Amino acid sequence: MIEFIIDEEYETVRIDRFLRKHLKNIALSEIYKMLRKAKIKVNNKKVSQDYRLVLGDIIFVFLPESFEEKNEEAFIELNEIRKEKLKSMIAYENENLFIINKNLGDVIHKGSGHNISLLEEFRAYYSNNKVNFVNRIDKLTSGLVIGAKNIKTAREIAKEIQLGNITKKYYILVYGKIEKEEFILENYLKKDEEKVIVSDIEKEDYKRSITHYKRINGNNDYTLLEAELKTGRTHQLRAQLSHIGHTIVGDTKYGKNIKEETMYLFSYYLKIDLYDLELEMGIPNFFLKKYDAQK
Numbered sequence: 001m002i003e004f005i006i007d008e009e010y011e012t013v014r015i016d017r018f019l020r021k022h023l024k025n026i027a028l029s030e031i032y033k034m035l036r037k038a039k040i041k042v043n044n045k046k047v048s049q050d051y052r053l054v055l056g057d058i059i060f061v062f063l064p065e066s067f068e069e070k071n072e073e074a075f076i077e078l079n080e081i082r083k084e085k086l087k088s089m090i091a092y093e094n095e096n097l098f099i100i101n102k103n104l105g106d107v108i109h110k111g112s113g114h115n116i117s118l119l120e121e122f123r124a125y126y127s128n129n130k131v132n133f134v135n136r137i138d139k140l141t142s143g144l145v146i147g148a149k150n151i152k153t154a155r156e157i158a159k160e161i162q163l164g165n166i167t168k169k170y171y172i173l174v175y176g177k178i179e180k181e182e183f184i185l186e187n188y189l190k191k192d193e194e195k196v197i198v199s200d201i202e203k204e205d206y207k208r209s210i211t212h213y214k215r216i217n218g219n220n221d222y223t224l225l226e227a228e229l230k231t232g233r234t235h236q237l238r239a240q241l242s243h244i245g246h247t248i249v250g251d252t253k254y255g256k257n258i259k260e261e262t263m264y265l266f267s268y269y270l271k272i273d274l275y276d277l278e279l280e281m282g283i284p285n286f287f288l289k290k291y292d293a294q295k
Helices: 015-022 028-036 065-071 080-089 118-126 151-163 236-243 285-292
Strands: 002-005 040-042 058-061 090-093 097-102 142-148 166-175 182-191 196-199 207-218 222-229 265-272 277-280
Touching: 002 151, 015 028, 015 040, 015 058, 028 040, 080 090, 080 097, 080 118, 090 277, 097 118, 142 151, 142 166, 151 166, 166 236, 166 285, 182 236, 196 236, 207 236, 222 236
Parallel strands: 142 265
Antiparallel strands: 002 058, 040 058, 090 097, 097 142, 166 222, 166 265, 182 196, 182 207, 207 222, 265 277
């Protein structure tokens, strides 16, 4: 049996499209047959081929042994320099989970021109094909990401994310001057082909999204914010801030087409009450340099 835990990247994606991407050695017609015969289940329930995945869903794929062998990924080879780099990313770990401080430019999952991701690298690093990342951040975003070393822990964390029991906070540098010390953005988001669309009123297929923001510092050109997610939608912070006219510095998808080497969005805080775990990182130096240069 193979199990997949659904994170923010695949939220709202059709299950047949997800399986086609992850079960490359199985024909699509066979995948449809397995869905019809309940050889593939979501949360232990039979679903149709057009079922849209929900954050925290667990997909169970019951494969014959011959198929399992074909779909079992071999570990990639890591040189000593890369092993040390991966080791330096680990901000916390125990026997069941690990939390990394992801570097700018690294990707959590394969795709969009990347044949190797941190998922394959950390599976090789731990020699463990059960390793999964339970949340994700974009390629141009840096900061804390949760990894599980076994399916049981991945399920537990995914459930906590679903229930809103994990606190996540970000440092963000945006264009323009924001004078409010604290504010809440509540609107509705829909994932389109290219980007996320924002609506101020409730609409069909749009998901309610809430973020609490605090102003840390600012000048006429930039404002440094802290953001606490109350929901975890794809590109939630990027889309919300662009919608109010304060694009994240370096975010060319949602805002100004100004060349920057990085996007100024950093996941700095995680709190998981289930494990009595709290982790906090400082404001990155590249944030401070960018802000100080404009004083």
